[in-house]
Amino acid sequence: MRGRQRVASRDHISASDKEGNLGRKTPSSLTASVRLPIVKPAWRRSLWHVVVASISSFLYGYHVGVVNETLESISVDLSFSGNTLAEGLVVSTCLVGAFLGSLFSGWIADGIGRRRSFQLCALPMIIGAGMSATAKSLWGMLLGRLFVGTGMGLGPPVAALYVAEVSPPSVRGTYGGLTQIATCLGLMSSLFIGFPAKGILGWWRVCFWVSIIPAAALVLFMEICAESPHWLLKRGRSVEAEAEFEKLLGAVHVKPAMAELSKYGDESDTVKLSELLYGCHSRVMFIGSALFALQQLSGINAVFYFSSTVFESFGVPSYLANTCVGICNLLGSVVAMILMDKLGRKVLLLGSFLGMAGSMGLQVIAASSFVSGIGAMYLSVGGMLLFVLSFALGAGPVPCLLMSEILPGRIRAKAMAICLAVHWVINFFVGLLFLRLLEQLGPQLLYTFFGSCSLLAVIFVKKFVLETKGKSLHEIEIALLAQGTS
Known part of the structure; x- marks a missing residue:
């Protein structure tokens, strides 16, 4: 009622203004009488729903980092210590599951809805965590990691979709940054919980059991969140859509929000694969897939998976190194969340990839014959921390958010699934081969490759990425159509 009275009073003021200016109608006075101040939806209403959805990102971060501190203990207990390929499989098997989960995420999200998809992604994480915690052999651990991975693959694309679709445009970037912060908190939690693993026999099993708690919380809390x-x-349930908009934005914003959605026209679920790969949407699919590929080829997940191993080669205690990595990741993500809706997505991506390229340059210098001893250690450790900080400022949080914004509503879920499948394939090979390539190629060549990919990403972003800051999803779709035509 309060919102309706406010609109009515503005109409009255506008009418009075017209009557008082009948004798001198100028373009500026007419414009002033027509342009009414727009009240933005309150961000507090949708915050709770985004926070609950971010639990899936927390779980993703936790399971990415849980093997970092515990891998050595796991390998000793399960009798594959010293086998770098087996260690790589423990890291990468969950990524195979993530690829499968991601590949089908679009069809699942469109079939059963976003809320049920969150709950579904939590179930294999609960089952897989229990299997990993009770594993008696390498194969038992790999099977548990495969189950966990399917949930990891389903969660991020659904979270990106959900945040884009329930957030007011003015804070959509900030909320996208919130999911990245949840990922950082998951990573840090896994590192802190994993610290005692090298001193307490069997502690690594506790690390897997603990992850069941947030997974169960996601299942329960999603019951009271908005769809x-x-x-x-899209399913023809307009009355329910209005009710959810009222829950998310407030009653006064329901009609404008429904009018904005109605501009999309036919939102049928029938999307042919040919449309995505080489049809009218192939350009935006190329942008999304290439952006995720470049994100992974920068080497970021090699840092998250194997930072303990790299730092220990310089004599730096793993617990100290990983704490610093976690703090840098969290700090960068907080700054990115603050700046996302101020500087925009494109600026953050450019600055982020440039910083990552420079950081890899420091790693190359540290591995060269020009620097040795304490100097090499400082350059390597400092370069790696700067790399993580730079990643968190843009290359980490922006791609998922950007794709959920630029993909047209009709294909958004399924196209996001395919783009993230590319992400998981490359992530798998980085996790599987990093240690072996580090042994065979040496750090200089490997870090040069990672740095070159970051520089290539700068060029790509400059040429292809569209700024989406402050625009509604419909406005972004129109802008992309215009860009494609030109």
Whole structure:
């Protein structure tokens, strides 16, 4: 009622202004009488729903980092110590599951809705964590990691969709940064919980059991969260969509939000693979897939998976190194969340990839014959921390958010699934081969490759990425159509 009275009073003021200026109608006075101040939806209403959705990102971060501190203990207990390929498989098997989960995430999200998809992604994480915690052999651990991976693959694309579809445009970037912060907190939690693993026999099993708690919380709390109004309207459930918009934005914003959604026209679920790969949407699919590929080829997950191993080669205690990595990741993500809706997505991506390229340059110098001893250690450790900080400022949080914004509503879920499948394939090979390539190629050549990919990403972002800051999803779609035509 308060919102309706406010609109009515503005109409009255506008009418009075017209009457008082009948004798001198100028373009500026007419414009002033027509342009009414727009009240933005309150961000507090949608915050709770985004926070709950971010638990899936927390779980993703936790399971990425859980083997970092515990891998040595796991390998000793399960009798594959010293086998770098087996260690790589423990890291990478969950990425195979993540690829499968991601590949089908779009069809699942469109079939059963965003809320049920979150709950579904938590179930294999609970089952897989239990299997990993009770594993008696390498194969038992790999099977548990495979189950966990399917949930990891399903969670991030659904979270990106959900955040884009329930957030007011003015804070959509900030909320996207919030999911990245949740990922950082998951990573840090796994590192801190894993610290005693080298001193307490069997502690690594506790690290897997603990992850069941947030997974169960996601299942329970999603029951009281809003469903995506975009999905409900797509299913022809407009009354329910209005009710969810009222829950997310407030009653006064329901009609404008529904009017904005109605501009999308036909939102049928029938999307042919040919449309995505080489049809009218192939350009935006290329942008998304290439951006995720370059993100992974920068080497970031090699840092997260194997930072303990790299730092220990310089005599730096793993617990100290990983604490610093976690703090840098969290700090960068907080700064990115603050700046996302101020500087925009494109600026953050450019600065982030440039910083990552420079950081890899420091790593190359540290591995060269020009520097040795304490100097090499400082350059390597400092370069790696700067690399993580730079990643968190843009290359980490922006791609998922950007793709959920630039993909047209009709194909958004399924196209996001394919783009993230590319992400998981490359992530798998980085996790599997990093230690072996480090042994065979040496750090200089490997870090040069990672740095070159970051520089290539700068060129790519400059040429292809569209700024989406402050625009509604419909406005972004129109801008992309215009860009494609030109």
